[in-house]
Amino acid sequence: MADARGAEESPVDGRPNLPVTSWAVLGLLSFGRELSGYDLKKWADRSMGFFFWSPSFSQIYGELKRLETAGLAVSRIVDQGTGSRSKRIYAITEAGSVALRGWAREAPVEPMVLKHGPMLRLWLGHLQEPAQMRGVLAQHREYAEEMRRRAEVDIKAARDHQEWVYPAVALKWAERYYQAERDLAEGMLEDLEQVWRERGEDA
Amino acid sequence: MADARGAEESPVDGRPNLPVTSWAVLGLLSFGRELSGYDLKKWADRSMGFFFWSPSFSQIYGELKRLETAGLAVSRIVDQGTGSRSKRIYAITEAGSVALRGWAREAPVEPMVLKHGPMLRLWLGHLQEPAQMRGVLAQHREYAEEMRRRAEVDIKAARDHQEWVYPAVALKWAERYYQAERDLAEGMLEDLEQVWRERGEDA
DNA sequence: ACTAACATGTAAAGCGTTACATGATTTA
DNA sequence: TAAATCATGTAACGCTTTACATGTTAGT
Numbered sequence: 001m002a003d004a005r006g007a008e009e010s011p012v013d014g015r016p017n018l019p020v021t022s023w024a025v026l027g028l029l030s031f032g033r034e035l036s037g038y039d040l041k042k043w044a045d046r047s048m049g050f051f052f053w054s055p056s057f058s059q060i061y062g063e064l065k066r067l068e069t070a071g072l073a074v075s076r077i078v079d080q081g082t083g084s085r086s087k088r089i090y091a092i093t094e095a096g097s098v099a100l101r102g103w104a105r106e107a108p109v110e111p112m113v114l115k116h117g118p119m120l121r122l123w124l125g126h127l128q129e130p131a132q133m134r135g136v137l138a139q140h141r142e143y144a145e146e147m148r149r150r151a152e153v154d155i156k157a158a159r160d161h162q163e164w165v166y167p168a169v170a171l172k173w174a175e176r177y178y179q180a181e182r183d184l185a186e187g188m189l190e191d192l193e194q195v196w197r198e199r200g201e202d203a
Numbered sequence: 204m205a206d207a208r209g210a211e212e213s214p215v216d217g218r219p220n221l222p223v224t225s226w227a228v229l230g231l232l233s234f235g236r237e238l239s240g241y242d243l244k245k246w247a248d249r250s251m252g253f254f255f256w257s258p259s260f261s262q263i264y265g266e267l268k269r270l271e272t273a274g275l276a277v278s279r280i281v282d283q284g285t286g287s288r289s290k291r292i293y294a295i296t297e298a299g300s301v302a303l304r305g306w307a308r309e310a311p312v313e314p315m316v317l318k319h320g321p322m323l324r325l326w327l328g329h330l331q332e333p334a335q336m337r338g339v340l341a342q343h344r345e346y347a348e349e350m351r352r353r354a355e356v357d358i359k360a361a362r363d364h365q366e367w368v369y370p371a372v373a374l375k376w377a378e379r380y381y382q383a384e385r386d387l388a389e390g391m392l393e394d395l396e397q398v399w400r401e402r403g404e405d406a
Numbered sequence: 407a408c409t410a411a412c413a414t415g416t417a418a419a420g421c422g423t424t425a426c427a428t429g430a431t432t433t434a
Numbered sequence: 435t436a437a438a439t440c441a442t443g444t445a446a447c448g449c450t451t452t453a454c455a456t457g458t459t460a461g462t
Contacts, residue, residue, distance in 0.1 A: 019449065058451075058453095114256060121312055173394075265422090
């Protein structure tokens with residue numbers, strides 16, 4: 001049977017009861033541009049994705065369908081001149097804006113969720129060799145530095161658009177976050193080296 | 204039909220193909236103590252939970268069953284004297300140790316996943332009032348400080364146990380992580396105040 | 407002509423949570 | 435004796451991903 005995950009009215013405030021991801025996708029549309037699922041995904045990766053895990057293509061398409069069913073978004077098909085493929089683009093509706101604003105102002109803020117793969121490995125250090133753990137930390141350091149660099153670049157792209165002040169501030173936060181993440185990796189490496197020195201392992 | 208999510212052998216390395224959460228639960232058992240599902244959950248919250256979202260009670264029970272089916276853990280029922288209820292406690296097996304060590308050393312490290320509810324709200328600042336955003340940041344700051352404090356306390360509990368060196372180092376990392384998170388919230392608040400000053404809003 | 411990337415979806419599977427059920431033990 | 439907490443689970447639900455299907459466009 002098909003999924004009947006609807007968008008029933010919340011009994012309290014009349015706002016549809018949707019998962020965060022739906023609101024996040026609607027949030028992407030709230031900046032006023034008409035976008036296709038594909039473009040939405042790419043944009044999500046370069047903006048929201050720095051601090052909020054960005055959904056897969058297939059989920060984006062599904063969420064868009066759900067938003068349209070709920071009347072929070074509308075789609076239309078555009079034929080982009082000759083020799084280019086037609087695509088379906090979505091826009092937020094007035095009802096969508098109202099609902100999203102209501103959600104942003106009134107819904108309880110979701111707690112922060114962290115699933116830190118590298119830390120999980122290092123926490124199980126008693127099962128590994130120092131060399132492997134150094135490798136995990138080095139790789140994570142590179143990842144953090146790469147993310148920091150990307151955020152730095154994207155901040156510049158957000159300048160000159162006054163409708164993107166808040167995304168720009170969020171990107172600034174992300175730049176600092178990944179810088180901290182990089183520094184934390186270095187700090188942990190030092191702590192580990194000290195542990196190994198004290199134990200006389202791996203001199 | 205019941206879930207048939209098994210623990211089939213991986214065709215490559217002979218190690219059962221399990222989701223990270225299973226390995227994480229087995230990892231909790233790898234420190235050598237025999238624990239019940241209930242105790243496991245509580246311990247997960249105070250250790251792994253600082254950097255790796257800790258599963259619900261019901262999932263822990265499910266994972267334990269799966270681990271036992273796969274031969275990576277064994278359980279036995281203990282009657283704890285008169286006047287106390289019997290409980291089922293789990294221990295890692297030799298096969299479990301071997302499999303977990305293999306996973307820790309050879310499986311690709313899962314990327315870090317972040318779902319930062321507060322940042323998602325602030326990114327949608329154009330839908331809110333400054334007062335609400337200040338509230339979100341203040342609340343997050345408190346959350347981060349509380350987590351930092353908990354990590355600080357638990358580090359002391361991990362001292363004097365040389366089998367917990369790596370968990371202790373991970374807790375030290377967590378303490379710094381939540382301190383950074385707190386500082387980042389403060390930094391963002393300053394950035395936002397400046398934006399509002401420049402706009403002449405909310406003077 | 408062939409390949410890689412673009413673009414839009416559907417279907418199936420599984421991860422993980424919430425809600426519920428049950429009963430014992432402790433505290434007020 | 436009532437309520438809260440401990441303790442162990444089951445069932446249903448739904449979020450999310452992976453795999454698949456399909457066709458287009460651009461580069462070599």
